[in-house]
């Protein structure tokens with residue numbers, strides 16, 4: 015039996031990993047490939063999972079929530095991948111959290127339980143062109159994080175320099191020069207919204223499922239489901255090399271709470287460079303319309319969504335204090351309703 019190839023998507027918070035993953039899922043069929051996905055999110059809330067479900071409802075997916083994959087027990091990763099393998103995918107796509115060191119997952123793939131079944135195809139690192147040069151100064155006090163971000167560049171087989179729509183040609187040249195210092199050998203691909211020919215990633219892969227009984231209906235057979243949700247134990251949480259000082263906080267929200275985009279954006283802006291990323295599903299305006307809000311690189315992006323669940327807002331940042339953030343949210347909410 016041939017080994018199933020694994021593609022690892024790494025890159026800092028908000029760089030565009032999920033954007034690329036959604037494209038890969040949507041285009042995999044044109045390469046005759048049935049993919050399976052292992053997703054890892056820092057928070058308990060699964061924003062990216064919902065986005066994937068909207069974009070590709072039948073995808074086979076396992077999730078490791080509320081923890082960094084590199085800190086989860088190797089058994090959790092191994093179990094999740096083994097369950098995905100039972101669906102006989104042609105390729106497994108793993109999206110890491112923004113603060114994960116891809117080496118850790120590569121290491122996990124070589125565990126005895128997985129080694130006979132999977133092989134690493136590529137580590138792809140996605141970089142946010144608008145912000146990547148600032149990370150060193152923003153995180154200067156957090157050596158673990160600086161190390162992790164470097165390793166994301168150093169170990170990549172392909173570096174996607176994403177969000178070039180937000181920078182000048184001159185900035186792009188300067189960023190490429192800097193990236194080269196960390197990785198001399200791999201292709202650097204400038205993109206906007208990760209638009210590039212996926213032949214580069216999928217081209218050399220061939221369908222594996224054809225050896226199995228269900229290849230033609232791969233994506234149709236199983237409805238979307240989270241086949242595993244694991245949380246790191248308190249013991250493993252203490253060992254958090256890539257988490258460093260990054261915390262994830264979920265702001266509780268009433269079911270029918272309607273907000274304005276301006277209210278949310280003013281709240282997010284208050285935390286300055288401490289707030290690295292925010293995302294959530296929120297009800298906006300008098301018509302109570304649902305939106306998915308993505309805040310990355312100090313920019314907020316709003317998209318209408320069909321999400322029907324309880325709204326929530328997830329904040330990811332450095333040295334954030336949950337009580338302060340929640341109190342400030344409640345205070346502003348009360349003031350806005352007076």
Ligand SMILES: Nc1nc2c(ncn2[C@@H]2O[C@H](COP(=O)(O)OP(=O)(O)OP(=O)(O)O)[C@@H](O)[C@H]2O)c(=O)[nH]1
Nearest residue numbers: 027028029030031032033112177206207308310315
């Ligand atoms: N302007 C611009 N925005 C982009 C581009 N690529 C992605 N985005 C936006 O950036 C935000 C974050 O993108 P994601 O794909 O969710 O990033 P991510 O790396 O998966 O984020 P995390 O999972 O939180 O680490 C979203 O609002 C995207 O629409 C790009 O090339 N240009």
